[in-house]
Amino acid sequence: MAFTKKRIFNIAFYVLIVAIIFTPLGFKVKVFTNQIFSGNPNTLKQEEQIVLQNYNWKFVDAKxxxxxxxxxxxxxxxxxxxxxxxxxxxxxxxxxxxxxTDYKNDVEFIFLASDKVKNVNKYLKENNFSFNVYYSNYKLPQELKHTVIPTTFVLNKSGKIIVKETGAKDWNSEKTRKLLDKLLKE
Known part of the structure; x- marks a missing residue:
């Protein structure tokens, strides 16, 4: 059985696909692809903005x-x-x-992980991330329910949901910073 260039290419292609799908390399490729294609978050239209009705929700930190x-x-x-x-x-x-890093003294950041504490702690340490992570086994307020991650909400001081985004976004954009500055002045 002779190996032609086409056959060698096909074998190499399938090996690459398997490597991307079933190895840690694949995870890194997916992360990189998401970073490239992540856009800026958008505010909800006025008629889509709803006020959080129930603030009675508990969550815990790693300790x-x-x-x-x-x-x-x-x-x-x-x-x-x-x-x-x-x-x-x-x-x-x-x-x-x-x-x-830039808004931690003015905005309340709540990072809620759907993961094991040890995995999160390892990830934060490996990447030098300094934000606190929380975990919730309690019922979420109806307005914050979601079916996919990542899902991010930004609430104004009145509890109105101004932003609801799913998927990877560039949160460090000028657009996001202007929005937070505006919400802080209200």
């Missing part, structure tokens, strides 16, 4: 310290649902870290 969402009423809140095994989630983390 099991409990937090109540009631404490965040009257503040600009940025909520991101994510996991370390999710390529679009991982793709947007560098831009989220940059945004967090």
């Amino acid at each position: 099991e310290n409990s937090f109540n969402f009631n404490d965040y009423q009257g503040k600009v809140v940025f909520i991101n649902f994510w996991a370390t095994w999710c390529p679009p989630c991982v793709a947007e983390m560098p831009s989220l870290q940059k945004l967090y």
Whole structure:
């Protein structure tokens, strides 16, 4: 059986596809692809913006310290649902870290992981991310329910959902910064 150039190319192509799909290399390729194609987040149309009705929601940090969402009423809140095994989630983390670094004293950031604490801690350490991550086993407010990750919400001081985005986004964009600055002045 002679190996022609075409046959060698086909074998190499299939090996590459298998490597991308079934190895850690594939995860990195998916993350890179998501970073390239992530766009800027958009605000919801006025008629789509709804006010959060129920602030009675609890979540915990990695040390099991409990937090109540009631404490965040009257503040600009940025909520991101994510996991370390999710390529679009991982793709947007560098831009989220940059945004967090600049706005952590003014905006309440709540990063909620759908993951094991040890996986999250390892991921944060490996990437030098400094934001706090929380976990929720409690029922989410109806307005924050979602079916995919990453899903991100931005709430104004009145509890109105101004942004609801799914998929990887460039959160460190000028557009996002202008929106947060505007919400902080209201």
